[in-house]
Amino acid sequence: AQSVAQPEDQVNVAEGNPLTVKCTYSVSGNPYLFWYVQYPNRGLQFLLKYITGDNLVKGSYGFEAEFNKSQTSFHLKKPSALVSDSALYFCAVRGPFYNQGGKLIFGQGTELSVKP
Amino acid sequence: DSGVTQTPKHLITATGQRVTLRCSPRSGDLSVYWYQQSLDQGLQFLIQYYNGEERAKGNILERFSAQQFPDLHSELNLSSLELGDSALYFCASSRSMEDTQYFGPGTRLTVL
Numbered sequence: 064a065q066s067v068a069q070p071e072d073q074v075n076v077a078e079g080n081p082l083t084v085k086c087t088y089s090v091s092g093n094p095y096l097f098w099y100v101q102y103p104n105r106g107l108q109f110l111l112k113y114i115t116g117d118n119l120v121k122g123s124y125g126f127e128a129e130f131n132k133s134q135t136s137f138h139l140k141k142p143s144a145l146v147s148d149s150a151l152y153f154c155a156v157r158g159p160f161y162n163q164g165g166k167l168i169f170g171q172g173t174e175l176s177v178k179p
Numbered sequence: 180d181s182g183v184t185q186t187p188k189h190l191i192t193a194t195g196q197r198v199t200l201r202c203s204p205r206s207g208d209l210s211v212y213w214y215q216q217s218l219d220q221g222l223q224f225l226i227q228y229y230n231g232e233e234r235a236k237g238n239i240l241e242r243f244s245a246q247q248f249p250d251l252h253s254e255l256n257l258s259s260l261e262l263g264d265s266a267l268y269f270c271a272s273s274r275s276m277e278d279t280q281y282f283g284p285g286t287r288l289t290v291l
Contacts, residue, residue: 097279099282105284106181106183106269106282106283106284106285107269107271107282108181108282109181109279109280109281109282112279153222164227164229164234164235164276165210165227165234165235165273165276165277165280166212166224166227166235166237167212167214167222167224167271167280168224169221169222169223171221172221172222
């Protein structure tokens with residue numbers, strides 16, 4: 064069965080410092096991985112995805128993610144954090160189409176707090 | 180703004196009642212997904228429709244049902260509501276099942 068784990072409930076970073084939000088996955092077959100961000104009282108916003116190809120994926124708002132097959136990880140990164148990056152971040156894996164119609168399976172979320 | 184719209188934004192109702200949540204997908208998107216977000220369960224997939232047909236079901240209760248209409252909007256019906264149904268309900272849409280899902284702003288349901 065597909066699953067995603069985000070080992071940290073909260074990540075605290077100082078503004079201007081690099082940030083990493085961790086995600087590990089378990090899939091059968093090729094992984095289709097996603098990162099979404101949720102601001103307070105808002106819906107989920109798509110940041111980036113890995114389907115195939117280059118292991119470093121670039122996304123919105125300066126975020127990027129590194130796919131590591133041997134470590135089954137897909138960590139979200141940003142070279143220089145902004146206070147406005149403070150939000151709830153979700154990693155997700157897409158279920159196989161043949162019986163799960165492409166549904167997303169989400170991790171439990173990581174609260175990112177960036178302090179000035 | 181993702182282009183996915185959901186109404187209403189907030190819904191407060193009593194136990195035992197029935198409510199309908201509405202979702203309009205992005206223009207051109209054929210697939211609609213419903214998710215429930217709660218503190219204890221996190222984000223859970225409920226059900227998916229593609230071009231009017233049900234394609235996948237998740238942990239959706241029998242008291243809940245959904246449909247996708249010919250104009251591609253979708254409705255999620257929740258009946259015999261219980262306190263534990265209080266949650267944020269999201270709709271997402273995608274052009275096809277392989278494409279990225281874009282989420283609406285959600286409907287916050289409070290059952291008193």
